[in-house]
Amino acid sequence: MIRKEINKISEVGKALISVEGNPGVALNHVVELLEADTNQSLSFAKAINITEDTTRFQVFNGTTGLSTQTKIRMHEIPLTAGFSNKMLGRSFDGAGEVSDGGPDVIFEKEVSTRLDTLNPTVRNVPKQALWTGIPMIDVFNTLVKSQKIPIFAGPTEPYNRLLSQIAQGAQADVIIFAGIGLKFDEYHYFKEQLAQSGNIDKTIMFTHLAGDSQIKGLMLPDVALSVAREFGDQGKDVLVLLTDMTNWSNILRNVANYQDMIPSLQGYPGSLYSELAKRYEVAADIEGAGSITIIGATTLESLEDPVPDNTGYITEGQFFLENGKLKLARSLSRLKQGVNGKTRSDHRAIMTAMASLLADAEKAYEASEVGAANDAYSQKLLRYRTDFIDNIEEPFGEPIELEPALDKCWAILKRHFEPTETGLSKKLIEEFWDNN
Amino acid sequence: MNDIKKKRTGNLISIQDSLVRARFFDDVIMGETAEISVDGKFLQAEVLQIQPDPKNADAGIVEMQVFEDLTGAKIGDEVVFKGTPLSVLLGPGLLTSVWDGLQNPLYKLSEEDHYLKPGMNAPALDEEALWDFTPSVKVGDTVSGGDVIGNVPEGKVDHKILVPFSFGACKVESIIDKSSLNITQQVAVIVDEQNKKHELQLAFRQPVKTPIPFVDRAIPSKPISTGVRVIDLLAPVGYGGTVGNPGPFGAGKTVLQHSLCKYAVADIIIMAACGERAGEAVEVFKEFAELEDPTTGESLMNRMCIFGNTSSMPVAAREASVFIALTVGEYYRYQGKKVVMLADSTSRWAQALRERSGRQGDIPGPEAFPMDIPDQIKGMYQRAGDDLGTGGSLTFIGTVSPAGGNFQEPVTQATMDATGGFWGLSQDRADAKKYPAIDPLVYTTSVYDGFVSWKDRQKMIQTLNDANDIDQTISTIGLKKVPVSNYIQFQKGLTIDFCVMQQDAFEKNDACTRPARLDVINEAVQNLIDSDIDFNAGDVDDEQLKELIKHKFDELRQWWRAWNYSAISEEEISTLPSAVDKFILQEEYAV
Structure with missing residues (x-):
């Protein structure tokens, strides 16, 4: 197939070139830029903006080395x-x-x-x-x-x-x-x-x-x-x-x-x-x-x-x-x-409970920075926060499967809180609190 | 718009993304639609501007936005002007439909290809489905635009067949008898005052930027039971009302929209998924189809239709999708239906306008949005409303996605100005997983007769406000220095927030609260607010007393949450106020 060639680059910018007139190229179609004398392929480019007066292309390999003499060969297909x-x-x-x-x-x-x-x-x-x-x-x-x-x-x-x-x-x-x-x-x-x-x-x-x-x-x-x-x-x-x-x-x-x-x-x-x-x-x-x-x-x-x-x-x-x-x-x-409603029965509840406690703990942490977290419960929250950051928010380490990870969550809660403080239902507390 | 029969054409002279310009020699009408022929495909476009041609005094230049991808378009490609503005097909079969932003039926298109390709289209409504038509006018009757000529059952909905709104007074020349027919068949012939005959079918096209009129417009007052407690208690929306619902990403706009789709008491729900994630629209039309409408017991989809112009679809069609959805809403309102329309998100709609005006070279306003964006937003929300004349209403709830979560940005500001209600979602509450994250202290409503009395509502807000203030005091000076009485007030507010304002959209029994249950909750809440509790702690210091108080309230909250999840029978429901009363008296309450 003989491909149409044009030879009138009018503008060379940082990543774009423009051609004067309307060479008949279609939007988003690909052209190939060739060294004028040797026909050596320099780069491909894509038509991004077309008017009857100029056509603008994005040049894949950058525009350094291109000149107004550079030849443009039309491929008449969009980029694949x-x-x-x-x-x-x-x-x-x-x-x-x-x-x-x-x-x-x-x-x-x-x-x-x-x-x-x-x-x-x-x-x-x-x-x-x-x-x-x-x-x-x-x-x-x-x-x-x-x-x-x-x-x-x-x-x-x-x-x-x-x-x-x-x-x-x-x-x-x-x-x-x-x-x-x-x-x-x-x-x-x-x-x-x-x-x-x-x-x-x-x-x-x-x-x-x-x-x-x-x-x-x-x-x-x-x-x-x-x-x-x-x-x-x-x-x-x-x-x-x-x-x-x-x-x-x-x-x-x-x-x-x-x-x-x-x-x-x-x-x-x-x-x-x-x-x-x-x-x-x-x-x-x-x-x-x-x-x-x-x-x-x-x-x-x-x-x-x-x-x-x-x-x-x-x-x-x-x-x-x-x-x-x-x-x-x-x-x-x-x-x-x-997906998390089809895993172990405590999955969603423990996720919510720990998140809610962590939000409280963040507040206590802010208060502690101005010396206002001096009550016993705030102190509990602060210890919980440290534990959570070290043991749950750490992404790098040995992989843990879901159920052992859930058990680990219960263990952390138990280390720091009374069952009622967790906001977890009685039923879940009965089932999981003492098993971990 | 003129009835120009002659084929009018033009040719492309410039192509830039979705904006093209064409030279024409005949006439072009502002706002009309056009088809551009690219590689044998016909792409839909809309006229935005008409200018003189500096190169040719006999010609003009028309600027158009194209609703589809223009890859392959060339200078000189032919444009055919259609003479009609952007319009929507209205008729039976709208409900349960899932379209793209231009009312192409997505299920139908999927038979052709898994991907949406430029130039694909299909009839907006099923042309084969048969509807049982019963006429309600006779030959010789005078009818005009909006009058009912008969009806068909559309599922459980009584779908009225209307004379298209563009008609003035006409005489009925013929009308078919009770029969089963599809939307392309003739139902009536009417003759206008110029003696011109017009054929009517079950469906007709309505321009989307011309609002369908109200018969007797009224102020929205009757509140909608949305099932969401914080809304129904504090910030109710009335039938025909408007609400802006801004929130940073991750604050729970989507979950809230889905809850409203499922539980808002309405005849019809229209969802315009405008520039948002495809997956969310899919969840609605695939999962909701299997859920039951609590009022009819049928599939929820039977009362819904969805416009899915999702984020990767052509931007120009986003603007169209909201207007198309609004027009469908107005059509059902005119039939006397209570319609709730959800637009998610109006910010994407505004961004589509921004992209377009940028390409057109308009002088940009704040954050590069068009200067007139506040007027355009107001104009859009104004199309919602309550109509006493028909008994119908169109409620418009638009989400707003503010850049950077900053409510000061232009679209949020213009929306606050345009709507009667405002549900602000809070990042802090979302971070603390307190859902729905509507801040009980940051909202507005224009409905004063809600599901609880104004006085009760004020007391609730006061308690939440007090708790918020005391919380801030605790954070600054520490719990030790806060008086016990204030600490109790703080715990009361915390309890109302935790057990009432927060709601689990994924727990079957908690996801939706109807007015009867709200009454019970309100009774308990008011008693708790009014109470003066003696914790009989004996000889303990303040710090120990506070710990005891916290423990007691923790127990109450645990009990109350369990009640939220499990109380279903009337007997179980009635245990709440008595448990709270016992708590106030510091007696044992049942488990």
């Missing part, structure tokens, strides 16, 4: 991602090209990266727990197959360590790792961890390192999620790890600014919510097919920042990591009610 079972165990870049130095992968098919919305009627209501061995998750905020949930953490918190710990224990047929703006040591860490846990053969890594082309980082989740979706459609249970979506949002912000879009909050485009939602909503338990679970990482300075704030409205809860601990107060699994 290559798909093959042979991708398992391999690493790719944000455009889906092999990036581990290994041999080329022969793709079985090309899949659309448009991330069309799944018809809600073919979604199953999520009902299957994904056990992690982390009591703070399993007991208090149970993770559910097909959930979309981020880890909220300060930039220096061990969020990638937590992400990889969850991934290692999770029951998934395929793990898709999507790293955006990673530091090299983070990439290396994940690769090591996955190799050590024996999961590498069911993992595909899509990585974009800090300093790589911004557009490739921007595209990466779409390519990774399209591949994940194809596995899901084929009946596989897929776990996608997206880290770090704050990096991704910052690229989105940069590119929006290059496009002169009107910023809403802190320079982010008004579409930040929709853009994040489009990616996270890929998580689904699909009727008659497989499932896609997404665990993201969102780094933040403050919960009110636009990225964690918008993310919180999109995802089905969040795990909040602070000082290396998974904090109960701000963590939430919105899907836990679908």
Whole structure:
């Protein structure tokens, strides 16, 4: 097939180029940029804004080295991602090209990266727990197959360590790792961890390192999620790890600014919510097919920042990591009610009771800072708080199954409180208090 | 809008996300819909603005928002103008339906593909289903827009067949006899004053931005039993009222919406899932279908319809979805039905307007929202109301998702200004897992005759307020320095909060409290508030006494919570006031 070529780049910016006139290219279709003399391929680009006077493209490999002489070859198709079972165990870049130095992968098919919305009627209501061995998750905020949930953490918190710990224990047929703006040591860490846990053969890594082309980082989740979706459609249970979506949002912000879009909050485009939602909503338990679970990482300075704030409205809860601990107060699994009523009879009650006591304990802790927690009950609460932080909010350690974890909760309550102080029903107290 | 029969077209000259511009040579009507032909698919669009063409004096330029993904669109692609504004199909079969934001039936679309692709569409209402029509007018009668010409049973709902609202006075030329027919078949022919004949069917299209009128609009006063205690006791909403329900994420907006869907006493519930998680809408139409409507004993879905324009669907359709849902609500209100509409979330609707105005290059207002966002929000809530003329009402409860949980942001502020009620969800209460996290001290209501007397309500609020103040004192100066009498008041407030204001939406018996049970609870609460309790502690110091008081109240609270979960029979229910009386007298109360 002879592809139409054009040769009139009029503007070269940071990640964008423009062409004068109307070359007939369609929205979101891909073009290839070629060195004028040698026809050597320099990069691909995507048409994002078309008028009868100019057409604007996002350049995947960055614009350095491009000139007004650079040739544009039209491919007349939207961006697709290559798909093959042979991708398992391999690493790719944000455009889906092999990036581990290994041999080329022969793709079985090309899949659309448009991330069309799944018809809600073919979604199953999520009902299957994904056990992690982390009591703070399993007991208090149970993770559910097909959930979309981020880890909220300060930039220096061990969020990638937590992400990889969850991934290692999770029951998934395929793990898709999507790293955006990673530091090299983070990439290396994940690769090591996955190799050590024996999961590498069911993992595909899509990585974009800090300093790589911004557009490739921007595209990466779409390519990774399209591949994940194809596995899901084929009946596989897929776990996608997206880290770090704050990096991704910052690229989105940069590119929006290059496009002169009107910023809403802190320079982010008004579409930040929709853009994040489009990616996270890929998580689904699909009727008659497989499932896609997404665990993201969102780094933040403050919960009110636009990225964690918008993310919180999109995802089905969040795990909040602070000082290396998974904090109960701000963590939430919105899907836990679908699974934690079918476990041991004390599960929900003990979760509520301990949370309520911890909230009281936090108040006592604040009071203690001004020397106002001098009564006996406040002292009890303070001891309980320390115990809870050390023994329940600690995510790193030997995995514990649900029932021993529940027993551990009873033991903590018994260490500090009288039965009536817990707010637990008489029936549960009779059944469990003295057994632990 | 004109009846222009000639095909009017234009061609695309610019494409940017969901905003396109086209050059046209005929005429274009502001607000009309259009179809853009892209790769053989027809994408739906709406005209936003008409301008002169600087390049061609004979042509004009029209700016449109497109409701579907435009991948593949090219300069020159043809636009066909439809001559009609964005509208909704009204008729039997609305109930139990699940649509996208443009009234495409989602179950029907899923037969074609698991994914929603641009250009997919299907008839909004089932065209094959047969309805038993009984006429109520005869040949020669005069009818006009909104008049009833007959009715069909739609499940348990008596669905009236109306003359479309756009008609003036007309004569009935023909009307079919009692018969079974579908929505595409002719039921009547009417003749207008210009002697023009019009065929009527069971269903008709109504523009969504033109409100369906009230017959005799009234102020909402009769409270709705929502089953949620903190609402029904402190912040009731009346039939036809409006409520803004803001809360940061994780504060429990969704669970509250689901509770309202399940337990609010109403004929019809309309849910506009606007820009929110798909999973939540799915939970409603898949799980609620299996739940029983407490009043009819039928599936809850039989009184519901759902517009699911979820967060990953095209943004432009979000604005449409709320107006479409409102129009369906007005239609049933006009038929005399008590309708409750839940919009989750109006912030996403406002964000859709923000994205659009940004692309159009409008000068942005606060946080880049359009300058006129407060007026648009007010205009939307104003469409709710009570209608004495028809006996129907449309109640509008909109959730608000404030950025950063900050109630000072433009959408929350405009909503507070626009609505009669305000249920603020508190992050602190949610963090303490005190659900529903409506702060009993931060809300407004415009209903003064609630389920308990105004005086009782004030006493309850006073006690909660006192407890809150004393709590703050304890946190600042320590429990030791707080007088015993204040400590008892604090414990009373704590008990009312813990046992009454907090409610477990996931416990079968606690999830919904009806007025009769509220009366019993109120009796116990009032007695507790009025009580003067002697704890007969003997010779102990203040600190020991306080510990004893706390212990006694802990026991009461444990007992009361158990009552919430387990008291079902009348006899069991009646044990609450007597237990509280015994507690006040410091006697043993039954377990």
